[in-house]
Amino acid sequence: MFFANIDPGAHIKTGDWLVLLGGALFTVWLALTLWQGGAADKAIIRSGGKIFREVPLSRDQTIAVPGPLGISTVAIHNLQARIASDPSPRQYCVHQGWLKQAGEIAVCLPNQVSIELAGAQKKYDSLNY
């Protein structure tokens, strides 16, 4: 295997280790800052960058959202939300499946439709609280 020939010790210099450490700390910091969503209680549906509707997750329903390519369907069920169908060629947002946590998001770029889950309040910061 090609990678077996690569000896990290020979190729990583002192400064490189510092950069790697900094990069790792930065990534952890990003995760701690951006992933502090708790339970979600509403879904924010956007179309073309504007808020199309905000719906509570408590009621099961299906919503048709128009975009430039056609209609994307958002399904709300059992306190979860997903894009049930979308006219985009690659279907990334559909394959993403159910969103459960506040802060989770599914984006259908080609049709400019997205759903984002939001909670009533931010969860406690478990590191500092």
Add this chain to the structure above:
Amino acid sequence: MATVEDHHVARMAALALGLSVVEAAVPSPLPGVKPGLANIVTLIVLARYGWRTAAWVSLLRVVAGSLLMGSFLAPGFFLSLSGALCSLLALAAVRRLPPRWFGAVTHSVLAAFAHIAGQLLVVYFWLVPHAGVAYLVPIFAAAALVFGTVNGLVAAHFLRAGLDAFSTEARQQGTAA
């Protein structure tokens, strides 16, 4: 007329292009998360020929790659372009660090972070103008760290061993001249 240097740039861009085409065939769990193997070529070119040549290779790869994949002037093209431009800017700054302490791994990791930053700027200001994308940022950052390190190691390996096609070529030219 095409100079020897033009031929160099074209050959290296073609190599980078080959790597990105191969990579496009590998399925990714999340759009945007890719190893970026073509950047190994950019890193080696940067170390051997300087920033200008690396910029040529990188930008030619982006344009030619989008023509091959059929995404020229589509959102995906601007994502690549903005990522490549930010990487190049980062490399221009980072290569001034003392080479005794900082090698290809530093170049690679910082360029990878600049790359996702460039892409996220396009996503945020053009494609999906709201903060929801933030949820994905830590995943992109982790991918940049991992793939940046791996690519940097591979580039450092080639640079150290003098195994890459560019150095043999350089040697032949040296003897010819």
